[in-house]
Amino acid sequence: MRYAVLAASVVIQVCLGGLYAWSSFVPALRDSYGLSSAQTQLIFGLMIAVFTLATVPAGRLLERRGPRWLVLASGLLFAAGYLLASFSGGSFALLLVGIGVIAGIGTGLGYVCPLATGMRWFPDHKGLVTGLAVAGFGAGAVLLSNLAEILAARGADTLSIFRWIGIAYGVVIALAALAMRFPASGRLSKAASVPTGRRLRRDPFFYGLLVGIFSGTFAGLLVIGNLKPIVLAGGIPPVHAALAISVFAAGNASGRIAWGWLSDRFGQRTVWLSLTFLALAVVVLGVGAQSIAGGLVAAFLVGFGFGACFIVYAAQVASRFGPERLGRVYPFVFLGYGAAGVVGPWVGGWLYDLTGSYDSALLLSLAVVVAGLAGSLWLLRQASTGREEISTRTPLVRDSDPAT
Numbered sequence: 001m002r003y004a005v006l007a008a009s010v011v012i013q014v015c016l017g018g019l020y021a022w023s024s025f026v027p028a029l030r031d032s033y034g035l036s037s038a039q040t041q042l043i044f045g046l047m048i049a050v051f052t053l054a055t056v057p058a059g060r061l062l063e064r065r066g067p068r069w070l071v072l073a074s075g076l077l078f079a080a081g082y083l084l085a086s087f088s089g090g091s092f093a094l095l096l097v098g099i100g101v102i103a104g105i106g107t108g109l110g111y112v113c114p115l116a117t118g119m120r121w122f123p124d125h126k127g128l129v130t131g132l133a134v135a136g137f138g139a140g141a142v143l144l145s146n147l148a149e150i151l152a153a154r155g156a157d158t159l160s161i162f163r164w165i166g167i168a169y170g171v172v173i174a175l176a177a178l179a180m181r182f183p184a185s186g187r188l189s190k191a192a193s194v195p196t197g198r199r200l201r202r203d204p205f206f207y208g209l210l211v212g213i214f215s216g217t218f219a220g221l222l223v224i225g226n227l228k229p230i231v232l233a234g235g236i237p238p239v240h241a242a243l244a245i246s247v248f249a250a251g252n253a254s255g256r257i258a259w260g261w262l263s264d265r266f267g268q269r270t271v272w273l274s275l276t277f278l279a280l281a282v283v284v285l286g287v288g289a290q291s292i293a294g295g296l297v298a299a300f301l302v303g304f305g306f307g308a309c310f311i312v313y314a315a316q317v318a319s320r321f322g323p324e325r326l327g328r329v330y331p332f333v334f335l336g337y338g339a340a341g342v343v344g345p346w347v348g349g350w351l352y353d354l355t356g357s358y359d360s361a362l363l364l365s366l367a368v369v370v371a372g373l374a375g376s377l378w379l380l381r382q383a384s385t386g387r388e389e390i391s392t393r394t395p396l397v398r399d400s401d402p403a404t
Contacts, residue, residue, distance in 0.1 A: 017140025048341020054108025074110030079170025131260020215372020220306030225345030255307025
């Protein structure tokens with residue numbers, strides 16, 4: 001049964017992860033419907049932000065109702081959002097509401113279910129199982145970007161492609177929901193007794209993860225939201241520019257599995273390792289995007305580093321608070337990703353509109369990753385020091401209210 005749950009989790013994430021193929025639609029939205037680069041990235045950024053905010057109530061509903069009904073609602077909303085966009089006539093406002101808000105809510109409701117459910121079925125391999133599940137989210141961009149290219153080559157416009165996405169993906173998500181369920185055992189781990197809620201906001205460990213995920217996803221989202229125009233601006237032919245999206249997604253998917261394996265073995269150190277890797281990958285993109293080989297290698301490396309953001313922090317939450325509390329605690333850490341979604345892609349598009357180049361956007365993303373690396377390193381060390389002091393001065397007392 002648990003392998004059926006894992007397979008359904010991957011399928012759900014593949015569908016929801018199609019959002020990372022967004023830059024495939026950016027040139028057409030600009031050329032055919034008159035949207036600016038900043039407007040196209042605002043749609044993408046709003047979807048990320050709404051998706052992230054929706055995971056907070058989704059985590060609470062998951063504990064009360066289980067994953068099946070939540071994933072069904074996800075599929076319906078995801079389909080409704082893309083269908084509204086397909087009938088928008090290119091209206092920025094309707095695209096913003098359809099994809100940015102409605103599909104964003106659907107993505108948020110569905111995203112947290114495979115993570116929390118998979119960890120309950122495989123408690124001894126939290127990092128690897130989470131990596132396998134959300135590798136589908138990264139791989140979803142490969143599928144959708146190639147599907148979009150095939151449909152466009154056959155004469156389909158962008159809005160009709162949105163219609164196909166809504167119908168096909170909505171049905172697949174709903175069918176995958178039928179396999180989703182929690183295991184019969186509901187016993188909480190000892191780590192789950194650590195208090196959350198308001199007291200979480202005073203925990204430097206929480207802020208260390210928040211700073212880390214914000215900085216990493218800021219850079220990754222800025223790149224993926226603008227990737228096709230970035231490599232086109234570097235002089236790479238359109239056919240290879242489209243391939244760059246698939247290469248990024250392949251790096252993203254493989255990175256999620258690899259960083260999950262590393263997280264199980266190196267624990268908290270993978271936070272700093274992943275941010276260092278991502279910073280170096282952004283440098284490679286800035287230098288190598290002028291050649292086909294360099295652009296594709298750089299796209300893979302940035303995707304590989306970006307994929308760590310969705311494994312490392314979830315695994316750290318599960319290790320500290322217990323896998324049973326992932327659905328309740330992780331969405332608050334994940335808000336850093338939502339904030340990065342609002343700011344990162346839009347700033348990248350805005351800087352291009354302002355300067356006619358993506359160089360300044362890549363320099364900014366590098367600076368944010370380096371600052372996040374330093375900030376998370378300091379905060380997580382503060383959390384470790386504080387925990388050591390408490391353990392030497394007071395005995396461990398189990399929280400009287402495990403739901404707080």
